[in-house]
Amino acid sequence: MTANTTASDLLNTARRLRQEVGENSHDHLTEALFAEAARITDRAVTHPDTRSRFDLERTIDRLVTSRRWGFPIMLLLLTAVFWITIEGANVPSRMLSSLLLDTVHPALNDLGASLGMPWWMSGVLFDGAYLSMAWVVSVMLPPMAIFFPLFTLLEDFGYLPRVAFNLDRLFSSTGAHGKQALTMTMGFGCNAAGVIATRVIDSPRERLIAIITNNFAICNGRWPTLILISSVFLGSSVPAAAAGLISAAAVVSIAVLGVLLTFAVSWFLSKTWLKGESSVFSLELPPYRPPRILQTIYTSIIDRTAIVLYRAVMMAVPAGILIWTLSNITLADQSLAEHMVGFLDGFGWLLGLNGVILVAYILAIPANEIVIPTILMLTVLTAGLTGVGAGAGVMFELDSNTAVKDILSAGGWTALTAVNLMLFSLIHNPCSTTIMTIYNETKSVKWTAVATLLPLIMGLTITLTTATITRLMGWV
Amino acid sequence: MTLRTDTLHASGSACATCPMNQHLERLGVKMTNWDYVVALAGNPNTGKSTVFNALTGLRQHTGNWPGKTVARAEGGFQYGNKRYKLVDLPGTYSLLAASVDEEIARDFILFGQPDVTAIVVDATRLERNLNLVLQVLEITNKAVVCLNLVDEARRHKLIVDHRRLARDLGVPVVPTAARQNEGIPELLQVMSEVATGVIETRPRRLRSTANPALDAAVNTLSGQLEAAFPGLPNARWVALRLLDGDQQIERAIRDGSLGDLSRGDKTQAVSERLTIAEVPA
DSSP states (O other): OOOHHHHHHHHHHHHHHHHHTTTTTHHHHHHHHHHHHHHHHHHHHHOOOTTTOOHHHHHHHHHTTTTTTHHHHHHHHHHHHHHHHHHHHHHHHEEEEEEEEIIIIIHHHHHHHHOOOOHHHHHIIIIIIIHHHHHHHHHHHHHHHHHHHHHHHHHHHHHHHHHHHHOOOOOOTTTTTTHHHHHHHHHTOHHHHOOOOOOOOHHHHHHHHHHHGGGGGTTTTTTTHHHHHIIIIIISSSSSHHHHHHHHHHHHHHHHHHHHHHHHHHHHHTTTOOOOOOOOOOOOOOOOOOHHHHHHHHIIIIIIIHHHHHHHHHHHHHHHHHHHHHHOOTTTTEEEEHHHHHHHHHHHHTTTOOOOHHHHHHHTTSSSSGOOOOHHHHHHHHHHHHHSSSSSSSOOOOOOOOHHHHHHTTTTOOOOHHHHHHHHHSSSOHHHHHHHHHHHHOOOHHHHHHHHHHHHHHHHHHHHHHHHHHHHOOOO | OOOOOSSSSSSSSSSSSSSSOOOEEEEEOOOOOOOEEEEEEEEETTHHHHHHEEEHHHHHOOOOOOOOOOOOEEEEEETTTTTEEEEEEOOOOOOOOSSSSHHHHHHHHHHHOOSEEEEOOOOOOOOHHHHHHHEEEEEEHOOEEEEEOHHHHHHOEEEEHHHHHHHHHHHHEEOGGGGGTHHHHHHHHHHHHHHTTOOOOOOOOOOOOSOOOHHHHHHHHHHHHOOOOOOOOTHHHHHHHTTTOOOHHHHHHTTTTTHHHHTTTTOOOOHHHHHHHHOOO
16 A cells, blocks of 8 residues: 555545534534643642632723723823933933034034034034934933833833723724734834834734724824924914913824824724724733833833834934935025925925925935924025024024024914924835835835825825815914 | 853852753854754744743844744854754744745744754733644654743733643643743753753644544555655654645655655755745735
C-alpha cells in the first residue's frame, strides 16, 4: 500500500465517520474540555470566603462601564489627561523656547557673522532650518513626554478596554469594528500611530474604515493650534473669569465633533464603498493592575516620544528652509510667499479663512505643528506690520496672547476666521507622515487618496457652508 | 534593543552548584544556531509578553489589554550552555483554528514541534485558562504550565495548589509572578529539563466525551492514524480534528507533512505558512 492510498483511505474513513457522528463533534469536544477544566480547577483552587466581601474591582467596573456614568467618566478622564498635558507642558515649553530661540539662535547668528557667512546662508541654516526645528522641539517634546506616559499608564492600569467596551456599541451600530475605539484613542496622540494600531482589527473592511477615519481624532500637532486660537479669539471675548472655561469648552467641543464625524463617516463608508456586517469580537475586561510607573515612563519615552519627535524634526527642517526661501525670493516687488497668499486670498475668503491660512496649511503638510508660526509670520509679511517678530521668514513665538490677537486682527481676522480655522484644523488632509503610514499599511494608492482627499473635501465644504451662512445672516 | 548579560541569582553561596543557579544569558534578537525551540502559548492578557521579556531581555511592549501581541515575536536566550529560541505566540482562548491568531498558534505547536511549549496561565482565572492548556496537551507532550500572576491570586486570597494541578495535568507547573521576576529561574530550569528530556511528561488527555458514538469514531480513526503514521504523538486529537472537518489537517495528511510529525521532523511547510500569517492583512 503506497502512502497515497493510505492517505485517501484515512480521509474516506474520516468522511464516513463524520457523517455518522454528525456536525456537532466540535461541541461535544468543547463541552468535554470545559467539564475537565472545571473538575481540575475545583480540585486545585481553594476559594476564600467571598460571600459578603466588598469587591472593589467589580464595583469600579460597574461604574466605568455603566450606561449612565460610562461616558461622563470617560470624558472626564480624557479631559484630565489633556489638561495635565497642556498645563504641565507650558513651563518646560517656555523654558525650552527661551533656551533654543532666545539664547541659542542669536548665538548661532553671531557665530555665522563672525565666520563671515553670506546672509542667505545664515538665513537658510539658522532662520530657516534651525528655528523651525527648535520650534517643533519646544512645542512638541513637553506635551509628548507627558501625554504618552499618561496614556500608557491608563493602558497599563486596564482602563482602555473599558473605553472600547463603552464605545463598542456605537461603533458596531455604524458598521465598524469595536476595536476602532482603541485606535481612535491612539489617534488623539498621533494619527500615524493610530493608523498603525489598526493592525489589531482583523477584518480588512473594518480596518480600512478605522484607517480612513483616524484623522478625525485630533492629534498632538493640532491641539496647540486649537488651544491658542480659542483662547485668543473666543476666550478674550467673554469676561475674564469665564475665559478659561469658554476656551476649554471650545476645544472639547471640536474634539467631540471629531468623534461624531468619526461615527458619521464610518457609517457612510460601511453603507457605501465598504459594505458589510460588523464582526463580533469578545473583549475580556482584564483585571485592574497597579501600573509599573517607572518602567512605563521609560518605555513610552523611548518607544513613542523619541520616534515621533524624530519624525517631526525631520519634517520641520526642510519646511523651515522652504518658508525662509519663499519669503526671501522676490519677484516683481513681492516675495514668492506674498504671491501665493495673494493668489489664494479670494478662495480663502469664500471659506471664511484667508490666503495666509491656506498657504500655512500647504506648507504644514509635513507637520501640523508649524501651522501657527507660519500663519503669524506670513500675516506679518503681508499685512505690512513692522516692529514685530524678527524679520522676513523667521518663525517666532510671541509672548502674550494680546500680541497674537493684534497681529491677526491687523491681518483682517474675525471670530468667523477663528472658528473656521478651528474647524479646518479638525477637518483637513492628514499630515504627510500619516499619509505615508496609510500607504505603508494599505499598500493601496486608491485608499490612501480617499483617506487624504475625503477629509479635505469635507473640510472645504463645511467651512464654505458656515462662512456663507454667517455672512447671509449678517453676523460678520 | 539591548543585549543584557546578567544573572538572576547571586552566585557564590553554597547553592552555587545547584542546577537552578545556572546562568541565564539573554540574547535578545541575536539568535543563531539554537539548540531548542520554546513556544510561549496562553490566553490573552495573562502576562505572556512579560514572561517573554523576562527571558529574552527584549522590551516588547506589554500592555494591559488583550490582543497586544499582533504578530509572532521571537527572541533568544542561553541557559545552561544551551541556546534557546523563544517564540511568543498570539494569545488565544482556544486552538480550534477559528481565527488567524488561533491558527498561527495551533500550527506552530503542531507543525513547528517546539521542544517545549510553555503555557502561561492566569492563576486568578484558572478554569477558563485550563481550556487552552488541555487543548495544548492534546497536541504536544512537551509542555510546562507557567502559573502566572500568583501575586494577584495572593491578593485575592486565592490558594492554588500547584502540585495538585501538576499531578492532574501530568506536566510540570511553575508558579510565577513574571512582573516581579518571581519564579522565572525555576521556570527556566523546568523548561530546560523538559526540552532535554530529563523530565518525562505524561499529559492528561481526554479519554472520552459524553457522546459514545463520537468516542467510538475517534477510537476507530485514531487506530488507523497510528497504523499509518507510527509514533504520531497526538493521534486522538488529529482524529477529532478530522471528524470536525479541519481542512488543514486533511491537507497535512494528503501532502504527508503529518507523516513528518510521526518521524519528529520539523516540517518546512510550517515556516512558509507562518511568514504569511505573520503579516496581518
